[in-house]
Amino acid sequence: MNLSGFDRFLWAACLYGHIVLLAVLWIRRRASSFPVFTSYVIENIVKTSVLYFILSHFSQGAYYYSYWSLGVVDEALQIFVFYELAVHVFCPTGTWAPDVRKTFLGLVCASTLLALSLTLLAHPAAHRWVQTFFLRSNFFSAALLSELFIGTLVLSVTVGLPWKTHAAKIAQGLGAFSILCLAMDIVTTYVGISHNTRVFSELARLKNLTYLGCETYWIAMLWQEAPAPRELPEAMRLKIYTLQKQVEYDLMRIRAWRGN
Secondary structure (H helix, E strand, C coil), X not given: CCCXXXXXXXXXXXXXXXHHHHHHHXXXXXXXXCHHHHHHHHHXXXXXXXXXXXHHHCCHHHHHHHHHHHHHHHHHHXXXXXXXXXXXXXXXXXXXXXXXXXXXXXXXXXXXXXXXXXXXXXXXXXXXXXXXXXXXXXXXXXXXXXXXXXXXXXHHHHCCCCCCCHHHHHHHHHHHHHHHXXXXXXXXXXXXXXXXXXXXXXXXXXXXXXXXXXXXXXXXHHHCCCCCCCXXXXXXXXXXXXXXXXXXXXXXXXXXXXXX
């Protein structure tokens, strides 16, 4: 497999992007807040290095099987990253609101069923069952992550939760990349573009360019401090103060009633 100069540039840029992103996570002390995302970044650094070594010293077949195998690990980590981000968005205090948790679990189940249904309907243009398995796995992951991203965004806006935190910024980049991957997988799976065509190579370059943009976005957003929470409006604070006084008054009446 011969890589052009531009392909080698993209490969190196994505690798260095992950290294810089990992440095930002440690220097700005974000790694402890996002351990799964940090593991995902480290896994990408290792994966890129291993694949380049295999490409340089082994056959093209060995490279492709290694690429798809490591891709399964990559996809699994992406799903765990989204769950970690959802916990940050919907459970910032450590406790889930019962209605939000129930809705989120429903979102996960519905997204999984829809992604599984679309995957079973897909018929990748592959000659071996192993290739079919990896292509379907990649399609399932892209579909699931795209659905989870859109559903999480809608749910967070519906319940009025913040969407400007570091967790939200990571989700935005990963969600945008997942949607592009899903679009590419639909083209290659349903249209039946071969991995040996020029169209597939151009789509792969577009995918790498988009991911490089996501890395740049993550580096810039995670280097900055998260926006300070907005202060409650005066009317809302007055309502909370009034409610607190009413609760204290009711407690005093209950205690007095029990004393009698």
